[in-house]
Amino acid sequence: MNTCGLIVEYNPFHNGHAYHIQQAKKKSNADCMIAVMSGSFLQRGEPAVIDKFHRAKAAISSGVDIVVELPFVFAVQSSDLFSKGAVLTLHELGVDSICFGSESGNINNFIQGYSDFINQQPVYQDALKKALNEGLAFPEASRKAYQSIGLTTEDMDLSQPNNILGFSYVKTILENQLPIQPLTIKRKSSNYHDSEITGNIASATSIRKQLFEHQARLSDLTHTMPSATITALMEYEEKAQALHHWESYFPLLHFRVITMSLEQLSHIHGMEEGIEYRIKKTAKEAKSFHDWVERIKTKRYTWTRIQRIFVHLLTNTTKCEIQTLTSQSSVPYVRLLGISQKGQDYLNTRKKKMEVPIYSKLSRDVHPMLEIEERASNTYYSILSFANRYTLQKQEFMGPVLLK
Amino acid sequence: MNTCGLIVEYNPFHNGHAYHIQQAKKKSNADCMIAVMSGSFLQRGEPAVIDKFHRAKAAISSGVDIVVELPFVFAVQSSDLFSKGAVLTLHELGVDSICFGSESGNINNFIQGYSDFINQQPVYQDALKKALNEGLAFPEASRKAYQSIGLTTEDMDLSQPNNILGFSYVKTILENQLPIQPLTIKRKSSNYHDSEITGNIASATSIRKQLFEHQARLSDLTHTMPSATITALMEYEEKAQALHHWESYFPLLHFRVITMSLEQLSHIHGMEEGIEYRIKKTAKEAKSFHDWVERIKTKRYTWTRIQRIFVHLLTNTTKCEIQTLTSQSSVPYVRLLGISQKGQDYLNTRKKKMEVPIYSKLSRDVHPMLEIEERASNTYYSILSFANRYTLQKQEFMGPVLLK
Numbered sequence: 001m002n003t004c005g006l007i008v009e010y011n012p013f014h015n016g017h018a019y020h021i022q023q024a025k026k027k028s029n030a031d032c033m034i035a036v037m038s039g040s041f042l043q044r045g046e047p048a049v050i051d052k053f054h055r056a057k058a059a060i061s062s063g064v065d066i067v068v069e070l071p072f073v074f075a076v077q078s079s080d081l082f083s084k085g086a087v088l089t090l091h092e093l094g095v096d097s098i099c100f101g102s103e104s105g106n107i108n109n110f111i112q113g114y115s116d117f118i119n120q121q122p123v124y125q126d127a128l129k130k131a132l133n134e135g136l137a138f139p140e141a142s143r144k145a146y147q148s149i150g151l152t153t154e155d156m157d158l159s160q161p162n163n164i165l166g167f168s169y170v171k172t173i174l175e176n177q178l179p180i181q182p183l184t185i186k187r188k189s190s191n192y193h194d195s196e197i198t199g200n201i202a203s204a205t206s207i208r209k210q211l212f213e214h215q216a217r218l219s220d221l222t223h224t225m226p227s228a229t230i231t232a233l234m235e236y237e238e239k240a241q242a243l244h245h246w247e248s249y250f251p252l253l254h255f256r257v258i259t260m261s262l263e264q265l266s267h268i269h270g271m272e273e274g275i276e277y278r279i280k281k282t283a284k285e286a287k288s289f290h291d292w293v294e295r296i297k298t299k300r301y302t303w304t305r306i307q308r309i310f311v312h313l314l315t316n317t318t319k320c321e322i323q324t325l326t327s328q329s330s331v332p333y334v335r336l337l338g339i340s341q342k343g344q345d346y347l348n349t350r351k352k353k354m355e356v357p358i359y360s361k362l363s364r365d366v367h368p369m370l371e372i373e374e375r376a377s378n379t380y381y382s383i384l385s386f387a388n389r390y391t392l393q394k395q396e397f398m399g400p401v402l403l404k
Numbered sequence: 405m406n407t408c409g410l411i412v413e414y415n416p417f418h419n420g421h422a423y424h425i426q427q428a429k430k431k432s433n434a435d436c437m438i439a440v441m442s443g444s445f446l447q448r449g450e451p452a453v454i455d456k457f458h459r460a461k462a463a464i465s466s467g468v469d470i471v472v473e474l475p476f477v478f479a480v481q482s483s484d485l486f487s488k489g490a491v492l493t494l495h496e497l498g499v500d501s502i503c504f505g506s507e508s509g510n511i512n513n514f515i516q517g518y519s520d521f522i523n524q525q526p527v528y529q530d531a532l533k534k535a536l537n538e539g540l541a542f543p544e545a546s547r548k549a550y551q552s553i554g555l556t557t558e559d560m561d562l563s564q565p566n567n568i569l570g571f572s573y574v575k576t577i578l579e580n581q582l583p584i585q586p587l588t589i590k591r592k593s594s595n596y597h598d599s600e601i602t603g604n605i606a607s608a609t610s611i612r613k614q615l616f617e618h619q620a621r622l623s624d625l626t627h628t629m630p631s632a633t634i635t636a637l638m639e640y641e642e643k644a645q646a647l648h649h650w651e652s653y654f655p656l657l658h659f660r661v662i663t664m665s666l667e668q669l670s671h672i673h674g675m676e677e678g679i680e681y682r683i684k685k686t687a688k689e690a691k692s693f694h695d696w697v698e699r700i701k702t703k704r705y706t707w708t709r710i711q712r713i714f715v716h717l718l719t720n721t722t723k724c725e726i727q728t729l730t731s732q733s734s735v736p737y738v739r740l741l742g743i744s745q746k747g748q749d750y751l752n753t754r755k756k757k758m759e760v761p762i763y764s765k766l767s768r769d770v771h772p773m774l775e776i777e778e779r780a781s782n783t784y785y786s787i788l789s790f791a792n793r794y795t796l797q798k799q800e801f802m803g804p805v806l807l808k
Contacts, residue, residue: 251786255656256663258782259720284797287790316663378662382655386691393688 001346004030005090005098005180006064007083007169009038011048011208012233013058014225016188016201021063023185024099032346034066035059036089037337038075039373040380041315043082045307047244047380049208050236051392056338057401061228065343067400068093069335071369072376073325076311078138081326083168087178088331094350097181098173100166105186109156110170117171120149137302162187176329200224212245240381240388246307248383250289253314257283269322270309275301279309315379317372325369332367335359338401361399405750408434409494409502409584410468411487411573413442415452415612416637417462418629420592420605425467427589428503436750438470439463440493441741442479443777444784445719447486449711451648451784453612454640455796460742461805465632469747471804472497473739475773476780477729480715482542485730487572491582492735498754501585502577504570509590513560514574521575524553541706566591580733604628616649644785644792650711652787654693657718661687673726674713679705683713719783721776729773736771739763742805765803 004024010017021033037059039052048055056067074085090098102110117124127148131141146158157163170182188201202224210216218233225233237243257265257279265276278296286292293306311317333356339347351358359366362374377396381389408428414421425437441463443456452459460471478489494502506514521528531552535545550562561567574586592605606628614620622637629637641647661669661683669680682700690696697710715721737760743751755762763770766778781800785793 252656252659255659255783255786258786259660259718259779261720264720285794314663316665316668375663379659382659382662390689 001032001349002028002030003032003034003093003095003097003346004028004183005093005095006033006035007070007086007090007098007100007165008035008059009042009048009204010035010055010059011038011042011046011204012050012225013055013062013229014202014204014207016203017059018062018226019188019201020099020101020185024183025063027183027185028097028099028181030096032065032342033063034068034090034093034095034343035064036068036070036086039069039072039337040377041072041076041311043075043077044304045076045309045311046246047249047311049211049243049245050233050240051377051380051395052337053395053401054232054236057403058226058229058232060338060340060343060401060403061232062226064338065340066093066336066347067338069337069373071325071331071335072315072373073317073322073369076308077326078308079164079168083165083172084326085331087169087172087176087180088329089334091176091178091180092331092334092354092356094353095180097183098169099183099185100162100169101187102163102166102184103157103160103187104155104163105184106155107170107182107184110167110182110184111174113151113156113158113167114170114174116149116151124149135299137300137305139302139304208245211243212247240384240392242384242388244380244383246289246310249314250286250292252382253289253310254283254286254292256313256316265313267318267320268309269312269317269319270305271312271319273300275306275309279313315372315376317376321368321372325372331356332369333357333359335362335370335373336400338403340403344402362396405436405753406432406434407436407438407497407499407501407750408432408587409497409499410437410439411474411490411494411502411504411569412439412463413446413452413608414439414459414463415442415446415450415608416454416629417459417466417633418606418608418611420607421463422466422630423592423605424503424505424589428587429467431587431589432501432503432585434501436469436746437467438472438494438497438499438747439468440472440474440490443473443476443741444781445476445480445715447479447481448708449480449713449715450650451653451715453615453647453649454637454644455781455784455799456741457799457805458636458640461807462630462633462636464742464744464747464805464807466630468742469744470497470740470751471742473741473777475729475735475739476719476777477721477726477773480712481730482712483568483572487569487576488730489735491573491576491580491584492733493738495580495582495584496735496738496758496760498757499584501587502573503587503589504566504573505591506567506570506588507561507564507591508559508567509588510559511574511586511588514571514586514588515578517555517560517562517571518574518578520553520555528553539703541704541709543706543708612649615647616651644788644796646788646792648784648787650693650714653718654690654696656786657693657714658687658690658696660717660720669717671722671724672713673716673721673723674709675716675723677704679710679713683717719776719780721780725772725776729776735760736773737761737763739766739774739777740804742807744807748806766800 040048042048059067070085074081124145128141128145131144143159146152151158158167166184173180173182200223207224218230222230262276265271282295293303296306336358381392444452446452463471474490478485528549532545532549535548547563550556555562562571570588577584577586604627611628622634626634666680669675686699697707700710785796
């Protein structure tokens, strides 16, 4: 079977994602589509709107055959570690290609870009160092560094978030010499950060904004998402009596910070350059999550970077844990979240060749990475009432969503 | 001026406390009454119903001249450390006597009891060890040990909570050869643990029970408390929009436990003999605070012991912190919570002779013990909404309640 890998968050799964699957299928000529998806918390340092199982279910209903989890230790990270975890996971599953969305839709630009990047390392590194010394945040500094080696042109514009992620995937594949063909398709309208909904392709950001800031009902958003997503969102909301967003976690996060010493804070992953002093100091006056991040934000500390630190604070994830668990050159296991009949057929043949175990449900004392996974999902559910939390936590031990 | 010290919690201040002050004043012949009072969290491991400033105000209105804080590191402890902190604080303030309530009301029984206790140490220690090895909880084991040296007779019954505390005060005074005269008055009806209200002397336990379990209104309890207490309770409830009890802290406590490793839990003060495994294991099924303690409770782990561990977990207080801060032979400062005009007059003359500073408001970077104090009070207020929390936290930096 020809298999194509996708790297996704589906927060939530919308028409743009469905389009991406269709196009990727066409481009890769694959029979079986495999997605590696962030779990409870997402790359930009946010809780997912609904849990991973309901998101996986929506994806399986819309054409993905296998959904596996991007481990938490890789998921809430900047593009390099995020890509490493995602690409290595897809590699364990033996994908023939990985297809991602980009602005240009031309894979040669990425491959050429990678070669330019390697050949001009000293120039890039110098420019990066200089920009960081000027006090710029990493994304802005690296944009300047890419500019210095000609990677911010229209063909290959590494100032665009989706291009940066795509470039990281290509880089991971080429650096590790993996037998995976990188593919890209041109993105259709709606930028990553767009918050307006126009037509039936809306960004996930705009859908979340409608839900949380404009109190839109799910039934008002049916033109932007497949019905399977609407069903999944409604099902989850019924079980949890909530959709998840940062503000609900504010009391817990605040409580954690006021009861931790500066020294304890400094061990949390992402806590660099004394940002813990700023977090501690602003805690006293923070009225809400949004207000708190606004108070911490500086030129160097972007909103996303602060949110990621907050996810690691909330889940009590230390530098030491992340370093130990992400430094290997392979992932220690693959965890199944959802699967179709075709996905099962593929996995039955693939299993024998796999070098790491496939877990279809959480079980204890298996691997430190799974322990953190459990901690992250317990944290994710901790804003719910006892009965709802208890029901949803049980999912973790019940195995993947199965669609025939 | 002749001064008499009282060791109190006033949770909340009731008619029995007013009676105690009157009687103590008579017995000691004192002009000035000084109370050392637990702050946000109490000896039995519970949050105080209202904050320390409003409790101090009620006490000053009812005849106490100076209320100082028993530091958190001494307050949530079994009788020995609790007594040490309380007696040493009163000693810094130069009290001539300390007067406590007891079942017999005869101080000679306590002094004779201490002498018996010292003279029969080997017998006591053997009996204690034996009882602990049988798996008994400490209170029960020490009751057996006291029995072995004749200290559970009607005259001197160390199976009664109030007698145990009184005995600890006498022990601290005599062991440290402090120039303080121990005095005791006979308690009037209502035992410490009594939960029924009969007549106008009710235990604080019964008043809290009426408030939280029977949803009594404050106005229904006016016969058990002076009007100043009712006013203080109402004032605080208006500011905080809450009265405090353990159930409100359950989500925070639960969140803390699920995000801490067993190793991190083992550093928390009070975590002994692997109880952290039991706490972690039961967290999954705990429906409420009450339900959780019930699940953890064993013959050896009493309700009170578990509650104390939970206070230290909630406030993130480590074994190392408690050990460092409670091992000195004096307290590092005295912190004023409330004072009358007479109290001020006394303090003006006393100040020159004091060996440690008096703090009338919280200020930063003064002493590690005060840092923990701030953490404890921040934790105490963390269940409130931002605006109410912010207002109440400000009190800590505003100085004591002053009544002319």
